[in-house]
Amino acid sequence: MFIYLSFLASFWISYLTIPKVIKFAKKNDIVDKPAQNKIHETAVPTLGGIPVFISVWVITFSWAELTGLSCFFYNPMLISSAILLITGVVDDLVRVSIPKRLILETIAILIVLYCYDLRIPLPFESSGTAIIDSFLSITFTIIFGLVIINSLNFIDGIDTLCAGIVISILTPLSICFLTSGERETALICFAAIGSLFAFSKFNSSPAKIFLGDTGSLFLGFLTFFLIIKFWSLNLICPEKSIFSSPESVIIGILFIPLLDFLSVLISRLNSGNSIIRRDKSHFHYKLLGLGLTHTKASNFLCTLNSLSIAFVIIFRNLSGTLQILILVVFYILIRIVLKILERRKIYQPKFQNDKSY
Secondary structure, three states, X not given: OHHHHHHHHHHXXXXXXXHHHHHHHHHOOOEEOOOOOOOOOOOEEOOOHHHXXXXXXXXXXXXXXXXXXXXXXXXXXXXXXXXXXXXHHHHHHHOOOHHHHHHHHHHHHHHHHHHHOOOOOOOOOXXXXXXXXXXXXXXXXXXXXXXXXXXXXXXXXXXXXXXXXXXXXXXXXXXXXXXXOOHHXXXXXXXXXXXXXXXXXXXOOOXXXXXXXXXXXXXXXXXXXXXXXXXXXXXXXXXXXXXXXXXXXXXXXXHHHHHHHHHHHHHHHHHOOOOOOOOOOOHHHHHHHOOOOHHHHHHHHHHHHHHXXXXXXXXXXXXXXXXXXXXXXXXXXXXXHHHHHHOOOOOOOOOOOOXXX
């Protein structure tokens, strides 16, 4: 019961803290100002990730103390997420170069991999040498983590989208952890979901505050950690799992962020553009180009992600290969529909390029 109440407590801490952050950001001119290459028309405070971070960790440690859970369990996660929060704050203020950001993200990932002994196992024996296999496994896990963190950073382009996607991801994970007896991990999920519901009220169009890199990096890292914990739980304790293939479940849970990331990457490489320069290849910008509002575009993509999650849960007894194949077909259909609709587009987002997104 206490774990469920953590949702409400986190909601209210975030709800009460956000106005203070908005006031502070406006007073110190920490705002994202309108420009030719941006789609918002008024100066909007950034640093929205700070109240989310505060509410998540205050409630997590408080509830852990109240319910007798191990506070020590959360220390590596707190350190890693703090590294990325600070990285995001600096990036929102003065910009951090892509190489430096990737290095800091890698350090944060390595801390939790080492402290929690987490990694994605290889599907094959590479050489028969345990050291090499371990190195390759850790390397693949780091790459996977960087993709998740930056895919959520990529989709944070319109109001409530990133928060909505993360809520859709953490909700089924929280239930899985709770039913599997992983109360410490479930607590983080409930605290984050409560905080994001409160944030979404202030981020709804017209947004009063943006997550910024401060929030998207933290949420991307939190999502990566929880996904890897879910994967590890299903592999180490298969008797606790109701899924025949955790890999297909993870793809279903991350359906929109991963496909948007891959689509943007392929589009920019094919066009010869830098992979870090903003363009109109994101799903959400295509929907804006069709005339949808921020709210409708965000709701549409969150609904698609929720449908993919519902699919892998309902049809969990299907083989993983078949589930992934169906998700790929679903993605192709989405692309075809978008291409057809683009021929009837009403307007285009007004930006052309930006430093990164």
